[in-house]
Amino acid sequence: MNNMLVYAAKEKRSFNEFPLNEVDSMIFSQLAYCNFDTLPQHHSLQSLASDEEIKTLIQGNLGGKNTEKLIKIMLENPRFKKLYWRNVVSKVDAKSTNAI
Numbered sequence: 001m002n003n004m005l006v007y008a009a010k011e012k013r014s015f016n017e018f019p020l021n022e023v024d025s026m027i028f029s030q031l032a033y034c035n036f037d038t039l040p041q042h043h044s045l046q047s048l049a050s051d052e053e054i055k056t057l058i059q060g061n062l063g064g065k066n067t068e069k070l071i072k073i074m075l076e077n078p079r080f081k082k083l084y085w086r087n088v089v090s091k092v093d094a095k096s097t098n099a100i
Helices: 002-010 022-031 051-058 065-076 094-099
Strands: none
16 A cells, blocks of 8 residues: 555646556555445545545545545645546445355
């Protein structure tokens, strides 16, 4: 996770200047486990105004504090801070969950 955090902090070029790559994909994969459906009033990283909203977003996330750090870094970085999400769907397969 540290390499991902360093990359998220240092890579400032836009996606037009430096296209999506494997590390960006890894970052987005980490974000896929966030609870975007718990903050329906928000649709972009920039709209997250407080630490409490970020904590709500990552509650139960396996990355925990590292995911919180990642989001805070992304909020400061022009490459990531304007990212937005739409049509969030949260599905849990109870059959699969019980098998664990």
